[in-house]
Amino acid sequence: MKLYIKNMVCSRCKTVVRQELEALGHQVITIELGEVVLEKSATDMQLYLISERLQTHDFELLSxxxxxxxxxxxxxxxxxxxxxxxxxxxxxxxxxxxxxxSRDYRYLSTLFSEVEGITIEQYLINQKLERVKELLVYDELTLSQIADLLNYSSVAHLSAQFKSITGMTPSKFKRLRDKTRKPLDEI
Known part of the structure; x- marks a missing residue:
């Protein structure tokens, strides 16, 4: 049985979900970001219990x-x-x-915009900018290396996009004491 879980966005999330499902007596066959395959189907009551248990960790079972x-x-x-x-x-x-x-991109793009209120492209940009912030905080790569890593056409493009969304340049962000970042599940 395949389950889809909202907010499962990292390896630690996968570990927590696996532990919770196994604690409820379910055998996990595979677990990927946002998706779990169980050995057996779950009853409605079991799905309810799974949902309740996952909600304690801010995950949501999607039906x-x-x-x-x-x-x-x-x-x-x-x-x-x-x-x-x-x-x-x-x-x-x-x-x-x-x-x-495994779906047509135009369909996914329309659906995403309807449900989320932003385009797939805007969601992608938001994810990329949070990754830029993360890499700036780590201070291990140059802005040029970050631009290359995130597939920007140039440092100027990255900087312009960063400033238009955050209101500051990457270098100003880097100098801030309080480098506010968003968790992946809140982007």
């Missing part, structure tokens, strides 16, 4: 098919932005999302 698709799109974008796989990063985001979700 609506449209929400499941949206969560799969978000997961694909998180993978694109946060994984350090060069081949994946260089792939066109629409192609990757289409391949990952």
């Amino acid at each position: 609506d098919k449209k929400q499941q698709l949206i969560e799969r799109v978000k997961t694909a974008i998180v993978e694109l932005v946060h994984l350090q796989n060069d081949g994946l990063r260089r792939m066109k985001h629409s192609d990757y999302i289409t391949e990952k979700v």
